[in-house]
Amino acid sequence: MTATRRLRGHKATATCCIASRDRPGLVATSAEDGCICWFDMRCKDVLRVMDVSNESISSLCFNSGNENIIYVSTGKEVKCFDVHMLAENSLKPLESYNYNKEEINQVTCNSKSSFLAAADDNGEIKIIDIRQQRIFKTLRAGHSSICSSVQFIPWRPWEVITGGLDSKLITWDFSKGRPSKILDFGLPDMSSGSNAGQFLNPAFVHSIKVPDVDMLDKLGKICVVARGDGVINVINMESKLAAIRPKSSTKSRKGTLSVSKGSLPANGGVADENGRKLLHLDYSLGGHTAAVSCVAFSLFGERGKFLVSGGNDKLVKVWDCSRCLGSGQTGGNNECLHLTINLSKKVNWLCTTPAESDNLVVCDTTKVVKVYSVS
Numbered sequence: 294m295t296a297t298r299r300l301r302g303h304k305a306t307a308t309c310c311i312a313s314r315d316r317p318g319l320v321a322t323s324a325e326d327g328c329i330c331w332f333d334m335r336c337k338d339v340l341r342v343m344d345v346s347n348e349s350i351s352s353l354c355f356n357s358g359n360e361n362i363i364y365v366s367t368g369k370e371v372k373c374f375d376v377h378m379l380a381e382n383s384l385k386p387l388e389s390y391n392y393n394k395e396e397i398n399q400v401t402c403n404s405k406s407s408f409l410a411a412a413d414d415n416g417e418i419k420i421i422d423i424r425q426q427r428i429f430k431t432l433r434a435g436h437s438s439i440c441s442s443v444q445f446i447p448w449r450p451w452e453v454i455t456g457g458l459d460s461k462l463i464t465w466d467f468s469k470g471r472p473s474k475i476l477d478f479g480l481p482d483m484s485s486g487s488n489a490g491q492f493l494n495p496a497f498v499h500s501i502k503v504p505d506v507d508m509l510d511k512l513g514k515i516c517v518v519a520r521g522d523g524v525i526n527v528i529n530m531e532s533k534l535a536a537i538r539p540k541s542s543t544k545s546r547k548g549t550l551s552v553s554k555g556s557l558p559a560n561g562g563v564a565d566e567n568g569r570k571l572l573h574l575d576y577s578l579g580g581h582t583a584a585v586s587c588v589a590f591s592l593f594g595e596r597g598k599f600l601v602s603g604g605n606d607k608l609v610k611v612w613d614c615s616r617c618l619g620s621g622q623t624g625g626n627n628e629c630l631h632l633t634i635n636l637s638k639k640v641n642w643l644c645t646t647p648a649e650s651d652n653l654v655v656c657d658t659t660k661v662v663k664v665y666s667v668s
Contacts, residue, residue, distance in 0.1 A: 294634045298651055298664035302330035302339035307656035311353045312646040314592060315360050320646065320654055322662050323350035327367065331379075334651045334664070341379055345372060345386075352399045356423075358406035362387070366397040371411050371421070392419040392428045403445040404506060408467075410453050412440040418455055420467045430470045435463045442501045444516075446530070448509065454516055454530075456498030462518055464530070476528070478520060494584060497521035502588045503530075508597035512590075512614060517600060519585035525602055527572035527618070572617055572629070579630040582606045590614075592645045593652040593667065599631060601653060601667075603640030608633060609655060611667055634665060 305325035313319040318334035327346035330339050346367035356362035361376045373388040395414035402409055408429065409421040416436030422429040436457040446452045451468040460479030463472050478496035500519040504512045518526040574580045583606035591599035591611075600612040611632035638657035646652045650666040657663065 294632070294665060296655075296663040297666050298334070300330070300332050300339070300654075300662035300664060301660075302332075302342055303328060303660040303662070305349075305660055306658050307641060307660060307662050308350055309353050309642045310644045310654045310656050310662060311355060312592065312644050312654060313355070313360050314647055317647040318651070320644075321353055321363065322654075322656060323353050323365070324660060325349040326660075329353065329363075329365065330662075332662075334646070334648065343374070343379065343384060345374070345384060346370075351397055352401075354401050356406050357402050357404050364400050364402060364409060366400040366411060368396055369393045369413070371397065371400050371409065388426060390419075390421050390428075392421065392431075393417070398439065398441050399443050401443055401445060403450075404447045405450070408445070410443045410445065410467075412443040412455055414439045416440045416457060416459070418443055418453065418465070418467075420453070430467050432465050432467060432470060432472075435465065435472045435475070436461060441497070441499055444501055444503045446503055447506045448514055454501060454503065456501045456518060458497045458499075458521075460496045460498060460521075462498055462501065462516070462528075478518075478526075494522040496524065497584070499584060500587045502590060504590055504597055508590060511595075511597050512618060515618075517588045517590075519588045519602060519604075521584040523576060523581040523583055523585060523604065523606070525572075525574040525580060525585055525588065525600075525612075527574070527600075574612065574617075574629065579633070580610060581608060586640050587642050589644055591652075591667070592647045593649060599645075599667070601643060601645060603643045603655060605639045607636045607639055607657075609636065609640060609643065609653070609665075610634075611653075632667065636663070 303324035307324045310322045320332045322330045329343040331341045348368040350367045352366040354364050363374050365372045371390040372386040375387050393413040397411045397413050400411045411419045418432040420430040436459050438459040440455050440457045442456045444454050454464045456462050462476040464474040466473045502517045514531045516528050516530050576582050581604040585602050585604045588602045590597045600614050602610045612629050613631040617629040642656040644654050651664050653665040653667050655663045
């Protein structure tokens, strides 16, 4: 499959992209040039370029309740802009938050538009109270390395889930500021399926994604984990993580759970109490052969029908969640994989749009953003 569109406007490697849900076809991209480019898929050229920083922009997100507000992480800072002010050629941020001590890797907003979370290289997560415009809580002493990804859990209003380059997936109660559950993919008995070749790369957690509220009936209360060994795990958070607690002492491993061969086998998974599979998507199922850098659910068509992943193997994989997670689904190994897109460069980030076409946006390691049509 070749790209249907090429979005030009950046002067350096594209790092992130987000798509509007309220206005299908509107896409914002960021890059190492410190700029945000706005595109309308109905138009040929870039709509507007915002020069917002002298540093690379690592992450973007909309305010969940008002897409006219956008949050931008650059260096150790989170900046907030009102898109309406662009018409007045004003690039002055509405707010600026300087709470992180190291570079921020991802910023995200909760569904009620009341909190921001910013995950950084120090392994810390800053929870920012948007309405009070102040730091609410610092989450630390969970990750021992870079915290690469963070997501609010929409069905648990006081919890976030994070992934890091210590191979840990951690659920936090941010009202109390401490971890509640820890899953360690780096334990000796963790599984990369039956394929020993994938042990060559550590199971770092590069990206995580949880479904939106309107996808829960279809997908369940899951978390998708993109790992450095090329594996994608789909974990049922209510059953698989229900009884896990963080370590209470260094003498015991009671606080962690490895992804063992018994719980997530390489043949595609086992069923939970609702008959849904707990998936372990690796290259034996047609998956990635190098680190997976990003995962996203489809916003086009039947929302959440597809899971899209991109990796350092220069591939984008589109997985059919209805086949993978459907109750009672059995059958061949390749049923889950819907589509493979070959790229010329590694994937930095990707997102989907609600449109029928031009609905997959991919940032690779070039300055040109590629757009594909998936159905």
